[in-house]
Amino acid sequence: MPIKNENTLPCIEINPAGTATRSVIWLHGLGADGNDFVPLVPELNLPSNANMRFIFPHAPVIPVTLNNGFEMRAWYDIYGISLTAKIDHPGIKQSIVSIEQLIARETDRGIPVNAIYLAGFSQGAAIALMTGLSHAQPLAGIIALSGYLPSADGLHQRSGAPSLQTPIFLAHGTKDPIVPYALGELTRDMLLKAGYIVEWHSYPMQHSVCAQEVEDISLWLQKTINY
Template sequence: MTATILPAVEIQTGPSPTHAVIWLHGLGADGHDFEPVIDEFDADRLPFTRFVFPHAPTRPVTINGGYVMRAWYDIVSSDFSTRREDPAGVHESAAQIEALIARENERGIPDSRIVLAGFSQGGAIALHTALRHPRRLAGVLALSTYLPLADTLAAEASEANAKTPIFMAHGLSDPVIPCDFGKASADLLKAAGYPLEWRSYPMDHSLCLEEVQDLELWLAHVMSR
């Protein structure tokens, strides 16, 4: 069964883009959330790029009292010592991101020129999907997040993306996803051999200017390969 193509905000930095960034928002937000970041990038440093900001489906979220909101998966527990994410929701969202990758292929952009990016819950889906994707991607941006379903990665990981660059960043005072929890995911991925760059910043569950500048440099590097 073909996954639904999610509605999305799209921004092109030039005609006939040669690269794409599929950027996933966090819990309760939507595809407009990270539009302003593009204005902060120096367009001259990046190739013509299509930024795709999909809107997550709406679903009840257990830790928010079952309130229906845009979410990539249900969060069933606030306890970081147990599995928090609903596996069925993670797999559903991963299939929807795969459909967006396939659409970029149809538009002429190969997997090797596509970056998966995401913040918080969106970053978790970006990591999950990219590390299992069957063809080499340009890179993965995972911001203020963690690796979901970590116990299944060894069995499900794609050899094609075993050496794909990963950029993980986190706020030192993040009250939503503790920095140490995100760092533990980064350490796990490094131990598994993934080429991962880790950064932390004096902020909470957000982005800061220094981080945006680092993202621009990292994107310019992986898009030039």
């Protein structure tokens, strides 16, 4: 069901059979849209009492420098995938604001902040991390797949940050040619060094999602749910 108002991104929403008591806001990767991970919901095979609402927002369409300025759905501009590449800080900040609006909408609908998950793939994983780590209250969890932390600014200053209580599921393919595996490892190491709760998984795959990963996400979600 498409969901949109003047203050939030357009979204696809999948509600549980019963009343939703927790929400997952899932961010797609560069050039995709909210439909990309909708088929994942039944594959997670979550118990009915999880009562999870899944929200899949569509990123805005913008020119992407890495793709010769071609316009596509993106959470921020990308100049390159490397440790030294320029970072689109304004674009990242705008996407964080947009996701914060979706979080606020969920709390207005009766979902507690500590029952809201942020998830994402690739560039969506980057925004899920950046939003979750800077959020004023602990979230239920962050799922970051085949992504990276575009900026480590302030991580070393987060010793008392509320987000330190937010569990993080971090996963990456060892053969990823798009977001190098080393960036996933670096992200893991930075988060662990800063004191975050990280469950790390690696898989012999490229820039994709595999069946074992889906199973591991399901197990992690069920482990982190406070029934």
